[in-house]
Amino acid sequence: MRENKGETPAFDEGRVQQIIAELAVMEGPLLPILHALNEEFGYISDEAVGLVASALNLTRAEVHGVMTFYHDFRRAPAGRHLLKICRAEACQSMGGAGIAERLLAGLATDWHGTTGDGQITVEPVYCLGLCACAPAAMLDEKPIGRLNLDKLDAALAEARGK
Amino acid sequence: MTRLFIPKDVGALALGADDVARAIQNLVTARGIDVDIVRTGSRGLFFLEPLIEVETAHGRIGYGPVGVSDVASLFDAQFLAGGAHGLRIGRPEEHPFLAGQTRLTFARCGVIDPLSLADYAAHGGWRGLKRALEIGPAAAIAEVSKSGLRGRGGAGFPTGIKWKTAADASADRKYVVCNADEGDSGTFADRMVMEGDPFMLVEGMAICGLAIGANKGFVYCRSEYPHAIATFTAALAMARDEGWLGGNIQGSGFSFDIELRKGAGSYVCGEETALLDSLEGKRGVVRAKPPLPAHKGLFGRPTIINNVLSFAAVPMILDRGGTFYADFGMGRSRGTMPIQIAGNVRYGGLYETAFGLTLGEIVDTIGGGTASGRPVRAVQCGGPLGAYFPRSLFDTPFDYEALAARDGLLGHGGIVVFDDTVDMARMARFAMEFCAVESCGKCTPCRIGSVRGMETIDRIIAGKDTHANIALVEDLCQTMKFGSLCALGGFVPYPVLSALHHFPEDFRSPAMSAAAQ
Numbered sequence: 001m002r003e004n005k006g007e008t009p010a011f012d013e014g015r016v017q018q019i020i021a022e023l024a025v026m027e028g029p030l031l032p033i034l035h036a037l038n039e040e041f042g043y044i045s046d047e048a049v050g051l052v053a054s055a056l057n058l059t060r061a062e063v064h065g066v067m068t069f070y071h072d073f074r075r076a077p078a079g080r081h082l083l084k085i086c087r088a089e090a091c092q093s094m095g096g097a098g099i100a101e102r103l104l105a106g107l108a109t110d111w112h113g114t115t116g117d118g119q120i121t122v123e124p125v126y127c128l129g130l131c132a133c134a135p136a137a138m139l140d141e142k143p144i145g146r147l148n149l150d151k152l153d154a155a156l157a158e159a160r161g162k
Numbered sequence: 163m164t165r166l167f168i169p170k171d172v173g174a175l176a177l178g179a180d181d182v183a184r185a186i187q188n189l190v191t192a193r194g195i196d197v198d199i200v201r202t203g204s205r206g207l208f209f210l211e212p213l214i215e216v217e218t219a220h221g222r223i224g225y226g227p228v229g230v231s232d233v234a235s236l237f238d239a240q241f242l243a244g245g246a247h248g249l250r251i252g253r254p255e256e257h258p259f260l261a262g263q264t265r266l267t268f269a270r271c272g273v274i275d276p277l278s279l280a281d282y283a284a285h286g287g288w289r290g291l292k293r294a295l296e297i298g299p300a301a302a303i304a305e306v307s308k309s310g311l312r313g314r315g316g317a318g319f320p321t322g323i324k325w326k327t328a329a330d331a332s333a334d335r336k337y338v339v340c341n342a343d344e345g346d347s348g349t350f351a352d353r354m355v356m357e358g359d360p361f362m363l364v365e366g367m368a369i370c371g372l373a374i375g376a377n378k379g380f381v382y383c384r385s386e387y388p389h390a391i392a393t394f395t396a397a398l399a400m401a402r403d404e405g406w407l408g409g410n411i412q413g414s415g416f417s418f419d420i421e422l423r424k425g426a427g428s429y430v431c432g433e434e435t436a437l438l439d440s441l442e443g444k445r446g447v448v449r450a451k452p453p454l455p456a457h458k459g460l461f462g463r464p465t466i467i468n469n470v471l472s473f474a475a476v477p478m479i480l481d482r483g484g485t486f487y488a489d490f491g492m493g494r495s496r497g498t499m500p501i502q503i504a505g506n507v508r509y510g511g512l513y514e515t516a517f518g519l520t521l522g523e524i525v526d527t528i529g530g531g532t533a534s535g536r537p538v539r540a541v542q543c544g545g546p547l548g549a550y551f552p553r554s555l556f557d558t559p560f561d562y563e564a565l566a567a568r569d570g571l572l573g574h575g576g577i578v579v580f581d582d583t584v585d586m587a588r589m590a591r592f593a594m595e596f597c598a599v600e601s602c603g604k605c606t607p608c609r610i611g612s613v614r615g616m617e618t619i620d621r622i623i624a625g626k627d628t629h630a631n632i633a634l635v636e637d638l639c640q641t642m643k644f645g646s647l648c649a650l651g652g653f654v655p656y657p658v659l660s661a662l663h664h665f666p667e668d669f670r671s672p673a674m675s676a677a678a679q
Contacts, residue, residue: 026421027421027461028423028441028442028443028461029443030443030444031423031424031426031440031441031443032423032424034426035385035424035426056443065445066443066444066445069428069445069446069602070425070426070427070428070446071426071427071428072385072425072426072427073426084386086347088347088348088546088596089347089348089505089542089546089578089589089592090347090348090504090505090578091347092589092592093505093506093578093579093580093581093584094505094506094533094534125386125427126345126347126429126546126596126599126600127344127345127346127347127349127386128172128386128387129172129173129344129349129350129353129386129387129390130172130173130176130350131347131348131349131350131502131504131505131510131576131578132173132208132209132350132502132503132504132507132510132511132512133173133176133177133208133211133510134504134505134506136176138386141388141389142175143172143173143175143176143389144176145173145176145177146176146177
C-alpha cells in the first residue's frame with residue numbers, strides 16, 4: 001500500500017501515461033487504472049482524470065463520475081497511514097461505536113479526517129470480514145481484532161515510529 | 163521433521179498469529195530444533211485463534227488461543243510431541259465445535275497449505291474438474307441441477323437452472339464471474355475460501371466455464387480483503403504454471419483463464435448487475451432485469467455470476483455426484499451451509515452444516531451465548547439487509563423458506579448476536595443510514611427513502627410524534643420494499659420493520675414508557 005512507501009510522489013505525467021498504457025489493454029480497464037493511480041500517487045488528481053479520459057475515449061465527466069462513485073478513490077492525499085475502523089453491525093454489537101468515538105476524540109479528528117501531524121487518516125469501513133473477533137480495524141494492511149483503545153494506541157504508536 | 167501448522171487467515175492475524183509465528187521461529191532457531199512451519203487458512207474456530215497444530219503420531223494436536231507469552235511454556239511442555247498444556251485442545255476434529263459439523267466445502271480449509279498444489283491434489287482437489295471433462299458440459303450441468311444447489315450469495319436461485327440458461331444461449335463469447343464482494347456484516351466464508359482453499363474456487367469456476375462454454379472468468383473481490391486478494395492472486399499464477407488454467411487445460415482441449423479484479427469500497431457492487439457494470443469500468447449502478455445476466459451479462463454477453471460459496475460447492479458435487487450433495491439438508495434447501503456466527507458471541511466462527519438447525523441451537527448451543535455474558539436479546543440473520551429475530555422466534559429453522567416465512571432472510575449465512583444492551587431503534591436507524599451511504603442512486607425509493615427513513619427514525623428516537631412517525635416509517639418501508647430496483651432498497655425494510663415489530667419498546671420515548679408503566 002502507498003501509505004507504507006513514505007512520501008506521496010508529485011504528479012508525473014509520464015508515469016500516469018505509463019500506468020494507463022500498461023492497463024488499457026484489459027477488458028474494462030477503468031477501475032484497475034484508477035486503483036493503480038490511487039496507489040501510486042495516494043490520490044487521483046484532476047490532471048490524471050483528464051489523461052485517463054482521453055486515453056479511454058471517455059469524457060472527463062464520465063471518469064469523474066466513476067471515480068467519485070467509489071469510496072476507495074481519493075481526490076486529495078491521505079495521511080501517511082490509513083486507519084479503517086469497522087462501523088458495521090457485528091462490530092457495533094461489541095461496542096465498536098464507542099471505541100471509534102473515543103479514538104476520534106483523542107486524535108482530534110472526525111471520520112475521513114487526518115490528524116494535525118498528517119500521520120493518520122481515519123476512514124469508516126463497513127465490514128472487514130473479522131466479525132467473529134469484533135470489533136475490528138485495519139491499519140494500512142495490518143488487521144486488528146477484539147479492538148480496544150490500548151491495542152489501537154499501540155498500533156498507532158508503532159506506525160508513527162516507522 | 164515435525165510439521166507445525168500456524169494459520170495466516172486474516173482473522174488469525176488480527177489476533178496475533180504473525181507475532182506468534184515469529185516468536186516460534188526465533189525460538190526454534192535459537193534452540194536448533196528442526197521444525198517445518200506451514201501457514202494454513204483457518205479452521206474457523208475464531209475463539210481459539212491463533213490455533214496452532216502439531217503433526218504427531220496420533221494425528222494433529224491443537225493448541226489455542228496461543229499468545230506470544232505462551233510460546234516458551236509450550237516448548238517446555240513438549241508440545242511438538244503433543245505434550246500436555248493448558249492450551250491443548252486435543253485433535254481439532256474432535257473438538258465439539260468441529261465434531262458436530264458436516265464439512266463439505268470447508269473440508270480442507272485450515273488443514274492444507276492453501277498455496278500448495280500438491281496438498282490440494284492430495285486432499286481430493288481437481289477430481290471434480292477431471293470428471294466434468296470426462297462427462298462433458300450437459301452431464302456436468304445435470305449433476306449441479308441434481309444436487310439442488312442454490313445460489314449461496316443470498317438470493318438462493320437454483321444454480322443448475324442458471325447454468326443451463328447460459329449454456330443454451332449462443333454468443334461469440336461468454337463469461338464466468340465470481341461475486342467475491344462479501345460486504346455483509348457477520349459474513350466471512352468467501353474470504354476464508356479465498357485465503358484457505360483458493361484452488362477450490364479456481365476449480366469450481368473452471369467447471370462452470372466448461373459447462374456453459376466460456377473461456378474467461380473474473381473474480382470480483384472487495385478491496386477490504388487485501389489478504390484474500392494476495393493469496394488468490396498467487397494461487398492463480400500457480401494454477402496457470404501447472405496447467406490448471408490457461409490454454410488446453412491438462413491436455414483436454416478446454417481453455418479457461420481467470421482474472422482477479424478488485425472492488426473499490428462500494429457495498430452495492432455485491433448486487434450482481436451493479437457488479438457487472440463495475441467490472442465494465444462504470445459506476446456500480448444496478449441494472450433493471452430482464453435481461454438476465456445469463457442472457458446478457460458482462461459486456462452484453464451471456465454470463466454466469468455466482469457467489470464464491472456456490473462455485474466452491476461445485477467440485478465436490480461433480481466428484482461425489484449431485485445426489486450425494488442433495489442428501490444433506492431439508493425441504494428445498496439442499497446440501498450444507500457454512501453458517502457464520504459473529505458479533506457478541508462466545509464461540510464465534512464458521513459452522514458448516516446441513517440446513518435445518520434452529521436459530522436457538524446455533525446461538526445458544528453452538529455459539530454458547532454472548533461474549534459479554536449478558537442475555538442474548540436479538541440476532542440479525544443475513545447481513546445488514548436481514549431481519550432481527552428476538553428470542554421468542556429462536557425455534558425458526560435456518561433454511562431459505564423457514565426464515566422467509568418469518569419475514570427474514572438467510573442471505574449469505576451470517577448471524578450477528580446482540581446482548582441486552584442493544585438499542586433496536588438505533589439499529590433500525592443504522593440500517594437506513596447504511597442504505598443511504600451505499601445506495602447506487604438509480605431508483606428513488608432507495609436513494610431518497612433511506613435518507614427520509616433515517617430522519618424519521620431520528621424523530622422517533624427524539625420522542626417527536628412517535629405514533630405518526632412510526633406509521634410513516636411503516637409506510638415508507640412498504641414503498642421501498644415494493645418500489646426499489648434491487649435488494650438494497652428492497653430489503654432494508656427487513657431490519658427496520660423487524661426491529662419495530664419485535665422490539666417496539668425501544669421505539670417509545672422515555673416519557674411514553676413512563677406513562678405506560
